[in-house]
Amino acid sequence: MKKILLGFAVIIIxxxxxxxxxxxxxxxxxxxxxxxxxxxxxIEKVDTLLQQFLDDSLKHEYDDEMYLLxxxxxxxxxxxxxxxxxxxQTMKKEISQHLYKIQNWQQYQQQRLQMKQQELLRxxxxxxxxxxxxxxxxxxxxxxxxxxxxxxIEKGEExxxxxxxxxxxxxxxxxxxxxxxxxxxxxxxxxxKPSTTPKKN
Numbered sequence: 785m786k787k788i789l790l791g792f793a794v795i796i797i798x799x800x801x802x803x804x805x806x807x808x809x810x811x812x813x814x815x816x817x818x819x820x821x822x823x824x825x826x827i828e829k830v831d832t833l834l835q836q837f838l839d840d841s842l843k844h845e846y847d848d849e850m851y852l853l854x855x856x857x858x859x860x861x862x863x864x865x866x867x868x869x870x871x872x873q874t875m876k877k878e879i880s881q882h883l884y885k886i887q888n889w890q891q892y893q894q895q896r897l898q899m900k901q902q903e904l905l906r907x908x909x910x911x912x913x914x915x916x917x918x919x920x921x922x923x924x925x926x927x928x929x930x931x932x933x934x935x936x937i938e939k940g941e942e943x944x945x946x947x948x949x950x951x952x953x954x955x956x957x958x959x960x961x962x963x964x965x966x967x968x969x970x971x972x973x974x975x976x977k978p979s980t981t982p983k984k985n
Contacts (some may be wrong), residue, residue, distance in 0.1 A: 813922055813943035814931035817912055820944065823953045824908045830901065837900050842893055846886070853882035915950040919943065942966055 821827055860867075860875045867875070885892060925943065939984060948955055949968045963969065 808924060808926065810926050813920070813925045813928045815916065815928050815947070816931040816944055817838060817909060819931070820912050820947055820951070821905070821908055823948060823955055824911070826950075827908060830904045833904055834897060834901060838893075838897065842896060846889060849882050849885055849889075853879060853886060855911060856882070868920075912947065915947045916943075919946045919950060 831902055856875055856879050860872070860879065864872060915929075919925075923943075923946065928943065931944075945959070945962055945968065948959065949963055
């Protein structure tokens, strides 16, 4: 999943769009959805579902393409002389399309997996960005930029910690200790309603 996630769109959020926002002190935060995703309950099922999609859908699609290529090629070779010119050209075009798809299968498969992954991650991301948007407003962040992908949340990542705390998901003790450093000891606010991913600048 991480290899595919590296292709995720870079997110740059800017909330300084109104005169009121421009008048307030600048407060910058760093954020990366992958660092939150790893803690979301049920996220481990995404890899399993992706593998299932690969085995049950993409493998069959490849087999179908190969079957159609071989069948049409055999038919063209055997019956070419009996075919009209229009039918012969149509068969050749279809064979070329099947052949091209098979020759570029790895790229095609990767694109399909990325699309499937985005579909599977959407419910998790809606929760994450709902919490993020609420915290941006509450804490008066004026700009939020994507943080480079990393494995663990680093000390001092206040915005990341606030989002995790608001989501109220299980986290390691080291992160619970960081909650205390920022005074995040109260019960988290009610989860925000799902929201769409903020616009990119």
